[in-house]
Amino acid sequence: MGVSWSSQNPSGGQAPGRPQGPTALRILLGTQLRRLREARGITAAAAGRAIRASHAKISRMELGRVSFKHRDVADLLTLYGVTDAQEREAFLALVHRANVPGWWHQYSDIVPSWFETYLGLEQASSVIRTYHPQVVPGLLQTPDAARAIVRLDYPGASAEDVERRVRLRMTRQEILAQPEAPSLWAVIDEAALWRLGRGSVMRAQLQHLIQMAGLSTVTLQMIPVYSNAYTAVGGPFTILRFAEPDLPDLVYLEHLTSALYLDKTQDVEHYLMAMDRLCVHAKSPTETIAFLKNTLQES
Numbered sequence: 001m002g003v004s005w006s007s008q009n010p011s012g013g014q015a016p017g018r019p020q021g022p023t024a025l026r027i028l029l030g031t032q033l034r035r036l037r038e039a040r041g042i043t044a045a046a047a048g049r050a051i052r053a054s055h056a057k058i059s060r061m062e063l064g065r066v067s068f069k070h071r072d073v074a075d076l077l078t079l080y081g082v083t084d085a086q087e088r089e090a091f092l093a094l095v096h097r098a099n100v101p102g103w104w105h106q107y108s109d110i111v112p113s114w115f116e117t118y119l120g121l122e123q124a125s126s127v128i129r130t131y132h133p134q135v136v137p138g139l140l141q142t143p144d145a146a147r148a149i150v151r152l153d154y155p156g157a158s159a160e161d162v163e164r165r166v167r168l169r170m171t172r173q174e175i176l177a178q179p180e181a182p183s184l185w186a187v188i189d190e191a192a193l194w195r196l197g198r199g200s201v202m203r204a205q206l207q208h209l210i211q212m213a214g215l216s217t218v219t220l221q222m223i224p225v226y227s228n229a230y231t232a233v234g235g236p237f238t239i240l241r242f243a244e245p246d247l248p249d250l251v252y253l254e255h256l257t258s259a260l261y262l263d264k265t266q267d268v269e270h271y272l273m274a275m276d277r278l279c280v281h282a283k284s285p286t287e288t289i290a291f292l293k294n295t296l297q298e299s
Contacts, residue, residue, distance in 0.1 A: 023120020025098035027064030031246045034062040036080040050079045068095045114259045127241035133189040145205045185219040206296040221282035
């Protein structure tokens with residue numbers, strides 16, 4: 001997993017740059033609490049009893065799946081033998097930071113909890129590798145393309161809800177323009193472009209993809225419609241990597257009403273190999289830009 005947290009600096013000692021969101025901070029805090037528990041040889045059940053909870057809650061805390069209560073963390077630190085006042089204060093300060101709502105909280109009425117988790121992880125990531133066989137990735141959509149896709153995904157949504165979902169998507173994209181922007185490597189099926197139709201929406205989307213592909217932090221590859229590479233992969237997936245060594249690589253699989261987060265090494269390696277195969281079958285980044293430009297001229 002890399003270098004562990006310093007016991008004197010549970011914030012991870014990260015370099016200055018793009019701030020970590022609450023999701024990543026919860027995972028970091030949970031990881032350190034698990035290490036403290038295991039170092040003391042204390043079971044999750046015993047830790048749960050110490051905070052008047054079950055071992056399942058301890059598991060969720062250690063995975064960063066729930067918010068933290070100041071009292072619970074203080075009691076666990078006592079159980080784990082953390083008595084130094086400065087060290088305890090550092091942990092409890094991190095609890096406060098991890099519980100601060102993310103920017104997406106204002107959209108909580110239209111964003112399911114499982115996607116809120118992804119937004120937090122996306123914000124904290126250093127590398128995003130994503131495969132999209134059906135639509136242009138949300139991080140690369142123009143407002144008009146996003147609006148058209150949202151209307152297809154939510155046919156009963158009001159005009160206000162549609163616009164809020166578009167604003168949410170545009171706000172997500174701001175991470176690509178920040179000084180410490182993550183590297184985005186997107187593999188897109190050519191058919192995703194044609195689903196926008198031959199009109200101004202498609203042309204604007206093509207222009208935007210060309211512009212984004214010119215950024216040093218963005219790599220685009222197109223899968224030709226005649227390629228059979230996708231048949232061995234299936235649906236869309238995203239692999240997130242983090243600069244913080246305590247955060248493992250994650251695979252995100254989104255379904256209609258839920259999502260899966262895979263972090264087991266075997267699962268992540270399987271998807272990394274699948275992504276590598278897709279990149280081999282796809283047009284190279286240079287060929288992709290040329291293809292986008294030619295398509296724009298012909299549209």
